[in-house]
Amino acid sequence: MIQSVKLGKEFVVVSENKVGVLSKVAALLADRGIDIVAISAQAAGGVALMNFVTDDALRTREILAKKGLKAQENAVLLVEAADRPGVLMRITRKLAAQKIDVLNIYASAPASYGPCTLVIATNNNQKALVTLKR
Numbered sequence: 001m002i003q004s005v006k007l008g009k010e011f012v013v014v015s016e017n018k019v020g021v022l023s024k025v026a027a028l029l030a031d032r033g034i035d036i037v038a039i040s041a042q043a044a045g046g047v048a049l050m051n052f053v054t055d056d057a058l059r060t061r062e063i064l065a066k067k068g069l070k071a072q073e074n075a076v077l078l079v080e081a082a083d084r085p086g087v088l089m090r091i092t093r094k095l096a097a098q099k100i101d102v103l104n105i106y107a108s109a110p111a112s113y114g115p116c117t118l119v120i121a122t123n124n125n126q127k128a129l130v131t132l133k134r
Helices: 021-030 059-068 088-099 126-132
Strands: 003-018 034-046 047-054 072-081 102-107 116-122
Touching: 003 021, 003 034, 003 059, 003 116, 003 126, 021 047, 021 059, 034 102, 034 116, 047 059, 047 116, 059 072, 072 088, 072 102, 072 126, 088 126, 116 126
Parallel strands: none
Antiparallel strands: 003 047, 003 072, 034 047, 072 116, 102 116
8 A cells, every 4th residue: 555655845836827837837847857746736816826746855946946936845745655446545544543634635646557656744744654654
């Protein structure tokens, strides 16, 4: 079920919702060889919100800052798990049993039915890390 659990950094970029904003952010990272591990993006009320994890948080922070993109950084759990029915239920059940509140969750798409990466922000990431490693 769970193959690995570790702490990571999530970047949250909020901008005006304009055509091409997501493409601009993706290009900034891709042009420098930075891989987006998982992403969630949505727009509402003229505002675009992009949450993402990359394979190089330090360089991502520097690139976004140099381009004037304000990004909030959040501590998250990176859970590599099998892409199977019931995995999310078992993970969230473990967290709920320890009274750990999930604040945000999204995932990567698995490659050819391999593992996916769940990005989970909780009210107690350290406790969640220990819980999910059991």
